[in-house]
Amino acid sequence: MYITLIFLGIIMATVIVWLLRQTFNTQPWISEAADNEVSGASMDTNTKAVALTVFLAVATSVFALFISAYTIRMEEPDWRPITEPTLLWANTLMLILASIAYHWTRGAAVKGIDSRVKPGLTVAGVLTVLFLIGQLVAWQQLNAAGYYLDLNPANAFFFLLTAVHGLHMLGGLWVWARSTMKVWTGADSDSVRLSIELCTVYWHFLLLVWIVLFGMLLST
Amino acid sequence: MAYVSIADRDHEVEHHDPDTFISKYVWSQDHKVIAIQYGVLAILIGLVGMLLSSAFRLQLGFPDMFEFINPENYYQFVTIHGMIMVIYLLTALFLGGFGNYLIPLQLGSRDMVFPFMNMLSVWVYALSVLILVASFFVPGGATGAGWTLYPPHAISPGTPGTDWGIVLMLLSLAVFIVAFTMGGLNYVTTVLQARCKGMTLMRMPLSVWGIFMATILGLLAFPALLVSAIMMLFDKLLGTSFFMPAMIQAGVATDTVGGSPVLFQHLFWFFGHPEVYIVALPAFGLVSDLLSTHARKNIFGYRMMVWAIIAIGGLSFIVWAHHMYVSGMNPYFGFFFATTTLIIAVPTALKVYNWVLTLWQGNIHLRVPMLFAIAFIFTFTHGGLTGLFLGNVTIDLPLSDTYFVVAHFHMVMGVSPVLVVFGAIYHWYPKMTGRMYNETLGKWHFWLTFLGTYSLYLPMHYLGFLGVPRRYFAMGNTEFMPDSAVTLNASMTISALIIAATQLIFIYNMIWSLKHGEKSGGNPWKSTSLEWQTPDTPPKHGNWGHSLPEVHRWAYDYSVPGQAEDFTPQTVPESEVPVGRDHGVDS
Numbered sequence: 001m002y003i004t005l006i007f008l009g010i011i012m013a014t015v016i017v018w019l020l021r022q023t024f025n026t027q028p029w030i031s032e033a034a035d036n037e038v039s040g041a042s043m044d045t046n047t048k049a050v051a052l053t054v055f056l057a058v059a060t061s062v063f064a065l066f067i068s069a070y071t072i073r074m075e076e077p078d079w080r081p082i083t084e085p086t087l088l089w090a091n092t093l094m095l096i097l098a099s100i101a102y103h104w105t106r107g108a109a110v111k112g113i114d115s116r117v118k119p120g121l122t123v124a125g126v127l128t129v130l131f132l133i134g135q136l137v138a139w140q141q142l143n144a145a146g147y148y149l150d151l152n153p154a155n156a157f158f159f160l161l162t163a164v165h166g167l168h169m170l171g172g173l174w175v176w177a178r179s180t181m182k183v184w185t186g187a188d189s190d191s192v193r194l195s196i197e198l199c200t201v202y203w204h205f206l207l208l209v210w211i212v213l214f215g216m217l218l219s220t
Numbered sequence: 221m222a223y224v225s226i227a228d229r230d231h232e233v234e235h236h237d238p239d240t241f242i243s244k245y246v247w248s249q250d251h252k253v254i255a256i257q258y259g260v261l262a263i264l265i266g267l268v269g270m271l272l273s274s275a276f277r278l279q280l281g282f283p284d285m286f287e288f289i290n291p292e293n294y295y296q297f298v299t300i301h302g303m304i305m306v307i308y309l310l311t312a313l314f315l316g317g318f319g320n321y322l323i324p325l326q327l328g329s330r331d332m333v334f335p336f337m338n339m340l341s342v343w344v345y346a347l348s349v350l351i352l353v354a355s356f357f358v359p360g361g362a363t364g365a366g367w368t369l370y371p372p373h374a375i376s377p378g379t380p381g382t383d384w385g386i387v388l389m390l391l392s393l394a395v396f397i398v399a400f401t402m403g404g405l406n407y408v409t410t411v412l413q414a415r416c417k418g419m420t421l422m423r424m425p426l427s428v429w430g431i432f433m434a435t436i437l438g439l440l441a442f443p444a445l446l447v448s449a450i451m452m453l454f455d456k457l458l459g460t461s462f463f464m465p466a467m468i469q470a471g472v473a474t475d476t477v478g479g480s481p482v483l484f485q486h487l488f489w490f491f492g493h494p495e496v497y498i499v500a501l502p503a504f505g506l507v508s509d510l511l512s513t514h515a516r517k518n519i520f521g522y523r524m525m526v527w528a529i530i531a532i533g534g535l536s537f538i539v540w541a542h543h544m545y546v547s548g549m550n551p552y553f554g555f556f557f558a559t560t561t562l563i564i565a566v567p568t569a570l571k572v573y574n575w576v577l578t579l580w581q582g583n584i585h586l587r588v589p590m591l592f593a594i595a596f597i598f599t600f601t602h603g604g605l606t607g608l609f610l611g612n613v614t615i616d617l618p619l620s621d622t623y624f625v626v627a628h629f630h631m632v633m634g635v636s637p638v639l640v641v642f643g644a645i646y647h648w649y650p651k652m653t654g655r656m657y658n659e660t661l662g663k664w665h666f667w668l669t670f671l672g673t674y675s676l677y678l679p680m681h682y683l684g685f686l687g688v689p690r691r692y693f694a695m696g697n698t699e700f701m702p703d704s705a706v707t708l709n710a711s712m713t714i715s716a717l718i719i720a721a722t723q724l725i726f727i728y729n730m731i732w733s734l735k736h737g738e739k740s741g742g743n744p745w746k747s748t749s750l751e752w753q754t755p756d757t758p759p760k761h762g763n764w765g766h767s768l769p770e771v772h773r774w775a776y777d778y779s780v781p782g783q784a785e786d787f788t789p790q791t792v793p794e795s796e797v798p799v800g801r802d803h804g805v806d807s
């Protein structure tokens with residue numbers, strides 16, 4: 001559980017330090033505090049961006065717990081390490097490129113260059129779909145090689161972790177599909193800018209998670 | 221159709237004014253309707269949980285007298301009772317119910333920031349309840365693995381409900397977590413981003429602070445339950461052995477090898493202990509507001525109360541293994557977890573002192589909400605003190621499998637939060653309905669519930685000390701159990717039945733008062749916080765009429781010396797406070 005504790009320790013420490021900074025040295029019982037300067041929002045950013053940050057903390061918690069479970073379970077004597085399909089390297093490349101494409105699209109959307117948004121979004125989505133198809137093919141290769149899900153906990157974890165990551169990716173694709181539909185039906189980049197900005201963060205996050213998971217799977 | 225912006229300065233999120241019955245009461249996106257939907261559903265399923273407990277108490281008090289209770293359904297009743305009470309009643313009611321109702325109203329916003337997701341949250345919660353209830357009607361019935369669902373027995377033949385019951389239980393939990401996450405994202409983001417002008421974090425009522433921190437805990441801790449539920453579903457349905465060790469069943473070795481049941485326990489309690497505070501922190505917050513309002517005094521040590529909530533939230537993540545002393549662990553770990561457990565008592569005790577000091581020389585009005593709030597201080601202190609016993613490894617080991625533990629957690633996590641729930645419902649009932657409840661019925665409800673729970677749980681501690689084991693269907697003839705223990709068990713069952721029947725008074729009062737209660741007016745308790753300053757009671761869609769309120773002070777300006785009234789609402793600027801008399805209360 002150390003890994004979870006480290007992750008959650010960082011998240012909780014951030015929350016606590018932030019809250020203490022907000023609340024320290026205040027005198028709430030004094031009513032003259034300058035109410036004209038006191039806005040109700042804590043952060044000068046979009047509400048959806050705050051919600052995404054909170055959601056990423058939740059997702060981090062999920063993955064950290066899976067990783068903790070993995071490291072605890074692999075200590076048992078019945079653990080037989082898996083040989084990961086080489087295809088995973090290609091999949092990783094797809095995801096990196098998808099992330100880069102999203103980042104590039106974000107730049108275009110922020111600058112209002114409509115002509116780059118449509119191809120950027122399309123490429124990012126196609127690369128992500130390719131990544132997911134690649135993951136499914138990797139599953140089939142493992143099955144064909146006799147690494148069945150129920151044969152060994154290492155196999156089971158491989159399928160479980162890739163499935164959970166893939167489901168998160170599918171959730172992202174749902175949002176991607178909505179903004180892509182909008183762009184293809186003639187909406188300007190301004191109307192999808194926020195969605196693209198938030199999706200970029202989400203894609204980078206899932207890329208980071210995948211690199212951590214892939215590294216862990218490879219090294220154990 | 222009119223569009224209403226969520227907050228005047230925030231035009232990004234908009235939603236429709238409801239104009240049909242369906243959009244107003246069923247698929248409603250209004251936080252107040254969603255709160256009441258959450259609350260009613262949670263209380264209904266809570267009543268089921270209460271009936272289940274009455275049923276298994278009958279067996280414990282009068283063994284083998286009732287034929288409809290056999291060992292199988294006894295364990296099913298115990299399991300589902302625990303699950304319902306902890307998750308589907310208390311978590312849903314505090315966060316989904318009070319969280320939804322109070323956050324926007326107490327912070328001066330028009331609604332939650334994502335009303336559609338909020339609506340999804342309550343209906344997905346309803347789905348999780350439906351799946352839970354359905355588990356009673358599938359082949360093999362509901363799971364009887366105990367509310368902690370420990371493997372391997374939770375999914376091994378011999379335990380009730382290992383066919384479909386456990387699958388539906390795990391599925392229901394997963395669905396509940398999805399619902400909670402959708403609600404939780406809303407609560408946290410609304411607190412951070414949708415407060416009205418002047419509402420700094422340190423001017424928020426403690427109710428909001430408690431709910432806010434509990435939501436953060438929930439968002440980070442529920443994933444542990446989700447992860448363990450998914451992995452156990454894999455073990456059950458796909459034949460993996462994450463948790464299933466090598467076993468011999470009926471003389472035959474199973475397919476599973478090497479799985480770690482202790483891994484499940486770690487995951488479960490990594491959720492399970494913060495869960496205690498997911499329930500307790502909102503209760504702390506609500507009770508603080510009740511005590512302050514009805515004692516006509518500012519809450520003692522507001523800043524300390526806020527920091528205690530934050531500290532308890534942080535510490536609650538590093539005490540989980542004190543639930544696992546009997547599973548065996550490195551003595552250094554045991555020492556670590558015992559120490560952190562005792563440390564968490566410090567901020568908790570600070571809160572208790574502050575509640576008592578709030579009452580000190582206050583102008584105490586013993587109305588029904590206040591009775592429940594004061595009773596909470598008693599029950600919580602008692603439950604907390606026995607927690608200090610159990611937090612120590614050496615004391616926990618002999619007591620862990622006895623009634624002492626049952627008595628402890630029912631006092632601290634069952635009775636105490638439920639008393640706050642009742643107090644809070646009575647307190648905010650006038651705002652939700654525009655009518656007063658019946659005071660006499662309320663007092664009957666209080667005294668029977670409060671004395672009833674003591675007559676149920678005090679003897680339970682004693683039985684625990686005697687060594688009476690928990691989880692047993694029947695005690696049989698054991699030498700260490702004197703006849704008096706058997707008699708006590710019978711009397712405890714009678715108490716439990718009386719408490720259960722008493723809740724009918726509460727329900728009758730709530731329904732009767734809807735129509736026949738006196739009109740309450742907007743602010744019957746002369747309260748300072750924003751929800752009592754709405755232009756309409758009950759508040760209409762959008763809460764605040766044309767413009768949002770502005771906040772000029774904290775929520776605890778009661779009996780301020782030199783002011784004409786003994787309360788100054790948060791919306792009143794300093795220049796408009798009427799000056800007058802001294803209230804004879806030390807602020």
